[in-house]
Structure formats: C-alpha cells, structure tokens
Amino acid sequence: MTSFSLDGKQQLIQGVFDEFVRRMEATGDAIHPSKTTAGDWWAGYITYGHDKVTPFEPEAAKRVALEMCLEAGVEIMLHTAFVDSVVVDGVMTHAIVANKSGLQAAPSAVFVDCSADGDVAARAGAPFELGRPEDGLMQPMTQFFRIRNVDDAAVQRYQHEHPEEFWPFQAIVEKAREEGKFPVPRKGVQLFRTMVPGVWRINTTRILGVDGTNGADITRAQIEGHFQVHALVEFFRENLPGLEDCVLLDTAAVVGVRETRRIIGEHVLDLRDLETGRHFDDVIALCGYPVDIHSPTSADGPFDDSDFKAANAYEIPYRSLVPLAVEQLLVAGRCLSSTHEALAAVRVMPPAFATGEAAGTAAALSATSGVSPREMNVADIQAQLLRQGAYLGPEPTYQAELA
Numbered sequence: 001m002t003s004f005s006l007d008g009k010q011q012l013i014q015g016v017f018d019e020f021v022r023r024m025e026a027t028g029d030a031i032h033p034s035k036t037t038a039g040d041w042w043a044g045y046i047t048y049g050h051d052k053v054t055p056f057e058p059e060a061a062k063r064v065a066l067e068m069c070l071e072a073g074v075e076i077m078l079h080t081a082f083v084d085s086v087v088v089d090g091v092m093t094h095a096i097v098a099n100k101s102g103l104q105a106a107p108s109a110v111f112v113d114c115s116a117d118g119d120v121a122a123r124a125g126a127p128f129e130l131g132r133p134e135d136g137l138m139q140p141m142t143q144f145f146r147i148r149n150v151d152d153a154a155v156q157r158y159q160h161e162h163p164e165e166f167w168p169f170q171a172i173v174e175k176a177r178e179e180g181k182f183p184v185p186r187k188g189v190q191l192f193r194t195m196v197p198g199v200w201r202i203n204t205t206r207i208l209g210v211d212g213t214n215g216a217d218i219t220r221a222q223i224e225g226h227f228q229v230h231a232l233v234e235f236f237r238e239n240l241p242g243l244e245d246c247v248l249l250d251t252a253a254v255v256g257v258r259e260t261r262r263i264i265g266e267h268v269l270d271l272r273d274l275e276t277g278r279h280f281d282d283v284i285a286l287c288g289y290p291v292d293i294h295s296p297t298s299a300d301g302p303f304d305d306s307d308f309k310a311a312n313a314y315e316i317p318y319r320s321l322v323p324l325a326v327e328q329l330l331v332a333g334r335c336l337s338s339t340h341e342a343l344a345a346v347r348v349m350p351p352a353f354a355t356g357e358a359a360g361t362a363a364a365l366s367a368t369s370g371v372s373p374r375e376m377n378v379a380d381i382q383a384q385l386l387r388q389g390a391y392l393g394p395e396p397t398y399q400a401e402l403a
C-alpha cells in the first residue's frame with residue numbers, strides 16, 4: 001500500500017522503508033512507488049487509496065531483511081517463539097522465548113513489541129482493546145495466494161473494456177453472487193499483478209468471526225482459508241477472462257490477520273486525528289493510506305464507508321508507541337495504540353515500517369542514555385529519525401535539533 005500522501009504527491013514514509021525498497025529495486029525485484037499509478041495492474045485496478053503502491057517479490061524481501069539486519073549487527077533468532085514477559089515492579093526485564101534449545105530468558109534494557117498481536121505487551125500487563133467497541137468483533141482474516149499461467153494481456157484487455165467497474169471483473173462476480181455461485185463471503189475479487197509475467201497474487205478469501213489471539217480460531221481460519229483458495233481457483237478458471245488456464249502457485253505461509261490487540265498507550269490515535277490531519281509535537285511518522293475496513297460480519301468492504309475520510313496526510317505521535325503501565329517497553333506496527341477505525345488505516349506495511357523505525361530508534365537512544373522510553377525527550381528521537389532519512393512534515397521544527 002501507499003507510502004505517499006493520498007494525492008500521491010509527497011512520499012511520507014522514507015527512511016528504512018525507502019532503503020528496503022531501493023535494495024529490492026536494484027535487483028529488479030521491486031518497483032519504487034514513485035513509478036506506479038492508481039488504477040494500474042500493480043494496484044489491482046483500484047484507484048481510491050491505491051496510488052503509489054510498491055510491487056515486490058517476497059523472496060527478495062526475505063533476502064533484503066536478512067542483509068540489512070546482519071549489516072546492522074543484529075543477533076537474529078529464527079524459529080523462536082515469544083512465550084512470556086518478566087516484569088519486576090512494573091519494569092519489563094526479560095522476554096521468555098522457546099525454540100529447539102528449549103526455554104530461554106532474554107534480558108534487555110528496552111523491548112519493542114512488533115508481534116502485530118501485541119503478545120509481549122499483553123503478557124507484560126499493558127492494557128489493550130480487542131475488536132470494535134460495539135461487539136468486540138475484528139476485521140476478517142484472508143489467506144493470500146498466488147496463481148500462475150494467467151494471460152496478462154487478456155486481463156488487461158477486460159479491464160480497459162470495462163472502465164465503469166470499480167473493481168476487477170465486477171459484473172461477472174456480482175452476477176455469480178446473485179446466483180449463489182461465488183464461493184466466498186466477499187463482495188469482489190482483488191488481484192494484483194506480480195513482477196513475474198503470468199503470476200498474480202489474490203486477496204479474496206474471507207474468514208469471518210475469528211480471533212487471531214486464539215489458537216483454536218487461527219487454526220480454524222487457516223484450514224478454512226485453504227479450502228476457500230481451491231474453490232476460488234476453480235471459480236476463476238470457469239468464469240474470468242484471462243484466468244481460464246490459471247493454476248495455483250502457492251499460498252501465503254500463514255493466514256493473514258488484519259486486526260487483533262490494540263495496546264493502549266499514552267495517546268490513542270483516533271479517527272478525528274486522521275480526519276483533521278492533527279499535528280502532534282511528538283510526531284514520529286506521517287501516513288496517507290485511508291481507513292480500510294473489511295466488514296467483520298459481511299461481504300462488504302474495503303472502502304464502503306464514506307463516513308471515514310482520512311486527511312491527505314496525517315501524523316502518528318510517539319505517545320502511541322508508549323504503552324501504559326509497563327516501563328522499558330515500546331510497541332510498533334499493527335499493535336500500536338489506536339482505535340478500531342484508525343488502526344484500519346495505519347495497519348498496512350509502510351506505516352508499520354515507519355513506526356518500527358521510530359520505536360527502534362527510541363529504544364536505542366533509551367538504552368544508551370539510560371532514560372526510560374516514557375521519559376525521553378522526543379526531539380532527540382525526531383532528530384535521529386531525520387538523520388536517518390525519515391520525513392516528519394514540510395516544516396520540521398525539529399530541524400533545530402539537528403544543528
């Protein structure tokens with residue numbers, strides 16, 4: 001999704017995100033977002049909120065992530081699950097992890113929870129919310145998959161011949177739904193061309209009523225997701241122009257979870273903050289992706305509810321990364337402090353990069369200075385982020401800190 005303002009004019013998320021993309025682009029494994037356009041096949045023929053997306057190959061992302069971590073001296077622990085947090089007098093001191101070596105207690109001066117589900121913060125006793133306020137339901141899960149042997153030109157031809165459609169193959173899918181022949185509880189098909197000719201990635205399965213923090217639910221969702229994938233491939237082959245001979249290439253390693261715990265922090269980012277583009281003195285990231293809610297109960301969404309309009313660019317404050325109740329802990333990515341609606345905008349990958357970079361930077365400064373994340377002078381974090389190439393707005397008052 002976009003790393004730019006909604007109008008596509010200003011790249012808001014730079015820093016580590018931009019370096020990551022440019023490294024993939026250097027080997028022909030990504031297209032820089034400045035070179036893609038709303039409504040093109042990289043954007044799945046969607047226009048609203050889909051200008052300046054970043055097509056990339058997942059294998060390249062794995063390689064670049066490893067390269068960048070190793071170059072930075074990160075001690076990586078793969079095949080390791082976080083299990084529990086040790087908290088002494090309100091201060092987090094150790095993460096308990098499990099792997100082939102058994103259980104281990106990992107000490108740290110500061111912890112950053114980027115588990116998306118807020119596992120570390122929740123186990124440490126930080127307060128959190130789960131689901132929307134009225135019924136606790138969360139956005140549905142989706143098992144992503146890729147198909148090969150697609151006739152790219154035929155897909156493109158259909159889209160150009162049907163400029164009236166808001167999403168690909170709309171008329172065909174709507175007719176199939178009316179006849180009860182569309183195999184998943186979703187309004188439409190989302191398909192995105194990949195960097196490899198003939199290979200497309202599909203975001204169309206929908207598993208409703210599941211909680212990604214519940215082991216039984218996530219297993220059920222994974223199983224249901226696989227069955228939906230096969231049913232959809234069959235539907236594509238029988239109904240969609242250009243997909244007559246498509247074949248399932250692979251499914252994503254894990255079922256995709258859009259929403260779980262939102263850790264409550266010093267500031268809860270809300271819809272009003274996004275709508276007004278509210279300025280925060282402790283801004284650590286700007287984003288332009290709109291509120292993207294897939295209905296927790298039906299086939300609707302995303303982008304059905306025009307009541308939720310985010311500003312062209314909006315800010316995330318540092319305080320949304322600082323959980324209440326636990327010291328020496330930060331959160332970033334999908335579990336940051338926000339409401340159900342605001343999370344629906346900032347949950348995507350570019351904002352996760354930006355908040356991750358801010359939390360990591362704050363953690364490093366905290367560890368070296370001995371000042372707790374809650375007590376830190378945010379201007380120091382902002383100055384370091386600017387040095388690292390982050391963008392914090394058109395007139396960064398924080399520039400003074402750089403001098």
Ligand SMILES: Cc1cc2nc3c(=O)[nH]c(=O)nc-3n(C[C@H](O)[C@H](O)[C@H](O)COP(=O)(O)OP(=O)(O)OC[C@H]3O[C@@H](n4cnc5c(N)ncnc54)[C@H](O)[C@@H]3O)c2cc1C
Nearest residue numbers: 001081082115116119142256257258333334347348349352
């Ligand atoms: C179906 C679907 C489609 C999407 N499409 C897009 C898209 O097109 N573009 C876009 O920008 N965003 C998209 N998103 C959103 C985006 O993928 C995520 O919201 C984003 O990756 C969140 O980033 P994160 O770093 O917070 O979490 P994640 O990327 O989920 O990373 C969390 C990591 O923590 C690990 N982890 C979690 N718990 C533990 C534990 N207990 N122990 C050890 N490790 C653990 C996980 O294995 C994972 O590696 C989509 C999401 C879904 C579900």
